Amino acid sequence: MQESYIHIEFDQERTLQDQVKEHLVALILNGKLPATEPLPSSRRMAGMLKVSRNTIVLIYEQLVDAGYLISKPRCGYYVAPAFANPEMLLGDDAASDATPVQWQRRFCIRPGNERNIVKPNNWASFEYPFIYGQVQHEFFPIEQWRDCARKTLHERWSRHWIDDRVDTDDPMLIEQLRTRLLPRRGIYAEASEILVTIGTQNSLYLLANLLCRPGVKVGLEDPGFRDARNIFATFGADLHLQEVDDAGLVVDQRLEDCDYLYLTPSHQVPTGAVLSAARRKALLQMAEQHDTVLIEDDYDAEINMQDNPTPALKAMDRNSRVVYIGSMSKSISPGLRIGFMVADEELINEARSLRRLMYRHPPANNQRQLALFLSQGYYDAYLRKIRELYRSKLERMVQGVEHYLPGMLGGSVSSGATSLWLRAPNGIDSEALAWRAAKQSVLIEPGGIHFAGEQPPANYFRMGFSAIAAHKITPGIQTLAGCFE
């Protein structure tokens, strides 16, 4: 009897209507409801599921409209003939005694063997999640984003995102990036010098794929952004690791033979140091003299809340020697995966061809939604709010660390960051500390992964504060301090 299938464990996340409809659709498509019998009456179904009869009537009518059910007068609702037979095909599950594929021998690169930053995906269940790179959901401007989705998904605009764009981007988004975002960093670019990507890592991947092979020398910061190092290593580039101090990347003659230099001048990953004006100038001169291309990752520029922000390195670049990479991951949401790259048109053209091969273009609906989010002023209004929020969080962070973890704050605190880089006393192992802290529901990130050497210093750790609620910061640091004993 079909009624035995009709049992639903409702969850709290969604409306009863959605869940009942989903269940009935699944039963129909899986062929669990015989076409020869009517469905239970709306009254009976409502009683079985303990939902209102109106809900059931509405769902039955929706399923008639969609073609799943037909209504026979005085008999009730039946599964429509078109859906009477499930479309499932039989698989061939006969056992096999053949030799399995030796995948390990076939892999030409081994990205799975790279060391990665590991973050618990249950971070939201921690009481004090000092995690980097995630955001507080409750501050996401969801109403405004929904408004942009609604407008984008209007018939009038559908042609902007339904079609295959082949290798082009949404011109409205390019215009917003060009006239709205980039000038804030002192960058004035033509549309042909901008390429939209699926986030900063994707920009780096395109560049490494295009420009690197064994024998090409790439300079990187140490400590630095682990994923960048893994990406350049994937294409066999010769890596040169250069140290970092309180004024950012150390600029000296060891960088002179680099073909490329990847750096995070606005807020060094992970230390937060800002590259000094003197070093910026020296770096650009050196790049010119030794034909080095600089890859500037300005990953959190948009939430920089300094009153007199330093322009991007790209703003000082007179000769298309700087490739600029930005993203919306820190300012809006990392889940949407939207980034961009600004560079010489010749490089952008070739990167566009590579992108066409790799995935054609970033999803067009998200491009248009973001363009609208910018043009309708939602983005800038939101930025003002979260900059305020991060400014006040940073104050609490610094005060808390100075009080409970005295002496651990290394160097200058960069005002635009969403994390602090801490140095525990020698002899403290931050991996062990992180485990002890986790037991107290405090999440911190051990810092060893950011160093290149085989024996990285064990006593550094990072505390992000973009995801933790402001009022949790001080008690979180206090609890962490208790884990040092």
Added chain:
Amino acid sequence: MQESYIHIEFDQERTLQDQVKEHLVALILNGKLPATEPLPSSRRMAGMLKVSRNTIVLIYEQLVDAGYLISKPRCGYYVAPAFANPEMLLGDDAASDATPVQWQRRFCIRPGNERNIVKPNNWASFEYPFIYGQVQHEFFPIEQWRDCARKTLHERWSRHWIDDRVDTDDPMLIEQLRTRLLPRRGIYAEASEILVTIGTQNSLYLLANLLCRPGVKVGLEDPGFRDARNIFATFGADLHLQEVDDAGLVVDQRLEDCDYLYLTPSHQVPTGAVLSAARRKALLQMAEQHDTVLIEDDYDAEINMQDNPTPALKAMDRNSRVVYIGSMSKSISPGLRIGFMVADEELINEARSLRRLMYRHPPANNQRQLALFLSQGYYDAYLRKIRELYRSKLERMVQGVEHYLPGMLGGSVSSGATSLWLRAPNGIDSEALAWRAAKQSVLIEPGGIHFAGEQPPANYFRMGFSAIAAHKITPGIQTLAGCFE
């Protein structure tokens, strides 16, 4: 005087309110409205722009709510102090006499030099667009897709798409693919054997990146999918081109030393041939004996409207020797860029690590929206509709070709395709034909690009019918016939 800035060329695509708001936000953010003077009154502004006063009142209030404006009693609206100074920074535009970067010497691969299928991006303005790979906007289930967007963008669900998912996919989408889509092709897979990608090309790119280098032999269909050939060539694989006939790829001993074989068994690209049952069996046996991995591109499986569809090759694969690739580009929209890959868990794990490097994960909002679109039954209801549509279009296509272009229909017509592959008489150059047709507003695709040889046959062409309206098909073919003279 600021009022000189207030002039808008309205377009028909969007509401006046959106356009006025966008214009005012741009003026404020660009510092064009002095903070010392009030904005024109709503009455005056409405008169200047010739829109209703209510519209202006509403926009002013929205801009107050967003923090752009402040309202001073009895004085009017002013730009808020927080927005009084534009954030633009000055760039350094001094001229430079330094040597420019020699990009050409730096490129390690040259994707821009590959021959590509070129499609006019103004295809929608053709009267008879027989273009392949685009869809008719008016049939897109936009109301249902919007409903899914609205539900996804509810606060209750935001955590599913705001966060960085690192290397994971939306479990709800994986479940829908696993239990709803794949069984229709006879494929029963575990969640760990499925990876979501940014479309079919992205699946191929991940595979080629992971598995190919010089010395690795990849078999391809000739004629075949150009982008696949370009992707495998990018990683230096040795390509073997194998011919195709009415029963699909010719299976013989020349394929025996291939490490990989890329094929489109359900509907061969571009001929539409279906790989015969005998060849499928022979191919799987050969693959087993000679340790070949088969890469099955089932690109349009979902709109296959045969009554007894052939299961995927993957359904007969007893030993994880087939990598299955699918996408939603043909069935829903190519602009959304959603595809997936099903293979041995060991391969999927490594591909997932590579994807994590390449772009972390496909945008999470689109994953959830699609999952909902499937689970709420919108997808299957829509499929039934477009299958009917394509069935009737195919009939018109075949009738039109048989009547106006007799003898040009090559081999068997595959019922699941959205294009026909035509062979004009010898001596006809389909490139020249396409130009003549374009002048009559008929868009067809010359077929030479699909062949691998230096001197491809000139007389083949493809006519897609997914984007052209049904009633345009017959007159379009008639017009095309006139271009042969």
